[in-house]
Amino acid sequence: MDPPGHTVFPGHMEQRTELPLPAPSHWIDGRAVPASGSLIDVVNPATDTVFAAIPEGSAEDVDLAVEAATRAFPGWSSTSPEDRVAVLERVVEELRLHAETLASTITAEMGAPISFSRAAQAGFPPLSAAAAIETAQRFSWSEEVGNTLIVREPIGVVGAITPWNFPLQQLVTKVVPALLAGNTVVLKPSEIAPVSAQLFAVVATAAGLPAGVLNVVHGTGPVVGEAISRHPGIDMVSFTGSTAAGRLVSAAASGTVKRVALELGGKAAHIVLPDADLDDAVTRGLAFAWSNAGQACGAWTRMLVPADLQEQVVEKLRAASADYTVGDPADESTRVGPLASEAQRERVDAYIRRGVADGATLVVGGPGRPEGFGTGAYVRPTVFADVDPGSVIAQEEIFGPVLVVIPYTDEDHAVEIANGTVYGLSAAVTGDREHAVEIAGRLRVGLVHVNDAHHNFQAPFGGYKQSGNGREMGRAGLEEFLETKAITR
Known part of the structure; x- marks a missing residue:
């Protein structure tokens, strides 16, 4: 300095x-x-x-x-x-x-x-x-x-x-x-x-x-x-x-x-359609959920997947999470740094503990500091599966590296879950482009990312509802x- x-x-x-x-x-x-x-x-x-x-x-x-x-x-x-x-x-x-x-x-x-x-x-x-x-x-x-x-x-x-x-x-x-x-x-x-x-x-x-x-x-x-x-x-x-x-x-x-x-605030849903490339959906979904340690109002914190594909998606998330190195943010190799403050660390950790207490399946991460980090505002990047769409971790903005996987039965169910929070800032849909755009039109949010579309700084950004x-x-x-x-x- x-x-x-x-x-x-x-x-x-x-x-x-x-x-x-x-x-x-x-x-x-x-x-x-x-x-x-x-x-x-x-x-x-x-x-x-x-x-x-x-x-x-x-x-x-x-x-x-x-x-x-x-x-x-x-x-x-x-x-x-x-x-x-x-x-x-x-x-x-x-x-x-x-x-x-x-x-x-x-x-x-x-x-x-x-x-x-x-x-x-x-x-x-x-x-x-x-x-x-x-x-x-x-x-x-x-x-x-x-x-x-x-x-x-x-x-x-x-x-x-x-x-x-x-x-x-x-x-x-x-x-x-x-x-x-x-x-x-x-x-x-x-x-x-x-x-x-x-x-x-x-x-x-x-x-x-x-x-x-x-x-x-x-x-x-x-x-x-x-x-x-x-x-x-x-x-x-x-x-x-x-x-x-x-x-x-x-x-x-x-x-x-x-x-x-x-x-x-936001609680963005990422709808993975049945015809989606699951490797692509998981790679981008995890990146948008955990970038900036999940501290983004537009983070894709809810991954909605067909119920019969949840097991495959969860295993892919487990493997992909290994690439997210937690460490000193000044280190060039670090992908997940600390949260912005100790107060934020305590807040996010409390949400992770709540997810465990409410019975969600812990895939990776969990409460407490990452191993080897006795100081600093570090949390363990976490993935939950089998998450009830009405649960606290699926409804409230956590603002940390916490991804919840929610199974759905059909696309009407997926849209219902995606729209089923007080927020309406952003969302994402991965799958056949034409089909994904049709689903995007049904979401009550201000911005929808379809597949790997690049961010457009000329596009308006803002929310519906309490966003x-x-x-x-x-x-x-x-x-x-x-x-x-x-x-x-």
């Missing part, structure tokens, strides 16, 4: 660019604002050691950030879309230049294996941001409908509250479209993984983002998150996190009738941050 007080980023070729990172500090009005009160330790979940510290922010800190964002709004919102695009293109370049430092930072703050951090945690954000820029470049900011001019305008000051599981990607998914739309932003990253957000603010400012356009206030949800949600100077809140926390955000925001966009409202990414994700005005002439 670099010496306290600064971080070294790799630049072009042999050049290295040092960017000051005063710590602990907020980022308000284009500069670091040192902590004035208590601190929150950022703990490396692999070693249980303190990695960094951030301020324990207050409502007063939110006031300062909102004031800065409000001052910056007239200037930023009046710039042309082309000028905003130019600034954000430079931000994308900065993200690419500093990808290795961002990846290692995220690995240290929340435990993602370094190979996954390079590919996804630091690899996805510039792709996502570039896709948002492309959307903005094609977007019609005004149109004529009869004798009416319809204009799309920025909402104002956006409050963004982001989670710890994909700290940089979730930030980019909200902040970049909001800025492209002409809004200014007050961001509260998770206190569990906040350092990458601070780095983003530093590199965005270096790329030419004007002071006050992006502000970062660190702290806890009950204090800073609630202050953002309630603040009369904030015109919209975009939140990603648990369904329970999303309810609190909505309630706090209701007093000022601000727009609220929620991307919440939230609104959409991120693509045209719909840009429109979330815009007001619509009709001028009839």
Whole structure:
């Protein structure tokens, strides 16, 4: 780790660019604002050691950030879309230049294996941001409908509250479209993984983002998150996190009738059709269940299989699980690192114990720490079979490397099981493509992966039911941050 007080980023070729990172500090009005009160330790979940510290922010800190964002709004919102695009293109370049430092930072703050951090945690954000820029470049900011001019305008000051599981990607998914739309932003990253957000603010400012356009206030949800949600100077809140926390955000925001966009929990079903290639279904299914140690709202945590094929699928899962090496996330060979915190480890372990107690068949894994890991937030990647679709482990979002296998009798039964939770974020179907697409149309979720389709950063993402409202990414994700005005002439 670099010496306290600064971080070294790799630049072009042999050049290295040092960017000051005063710590602990907020980022308000284009500069670091040192902590004035208590601190929150950022703990490396692999070693249980303190990695960094951030301020324990207050409502007063939110006031300062909102004031800065409000001052910056007239200037930023009046710039042309082309000028905003130019600034954000430079931000994308900065993200690419500093990808290795961002990846290692995220690995240290929340435990993602370094190979996954390079590919996804630091690899996805510039792709996502570039896709948002492309959307903005094609977007019609005004149109004529009869004798009416319809204009799309920025909402104002956006409050963004982001989670710890994909700290940089979730930030980019909200902040970049909001800025492209002409809004200014007050961001509260998770206190569990906040350092990458601070780095983003530093590199965005270096790329030419004007002071006050992006502000970062660190702290806890009950204090800073609630202050953002309630603040009369904030015109919209975009939140990603648990369904329970999303309810609190909505309630706090209701007093000022601000727009609220929620991307919440999930319990994705992966329906394996009878004609599916079982080796392919198991390989991809386990990867999407256990990537990022299962800490993804879209993780395929329920594998629905024909009852007469369950035994074959279970044996294939048992064999495939051997490839998922649990270890130090800084090790290039590690596929499953620790969970993001000790509290998360205890939560996931309790779900595994509940699955055993409720009579599900334990295939691999189980409760307790993996052998050889007496410290760190490690759990044993786990597969259960013969799972009752109404059981706790089949209904609640575990947010860890826990896959449940649920047998079904026919495709109507499979669709019933898949739709039979309070969530509706995402799902997957593996089998004959035409048949799989037909099944996908029957699922009450916002996103369905069919077979090995690649992720599309231009496609909208969001949930049905208690998985939230609104959409991120693509045209719909840009429109979330815009007001619509009709001028009839």
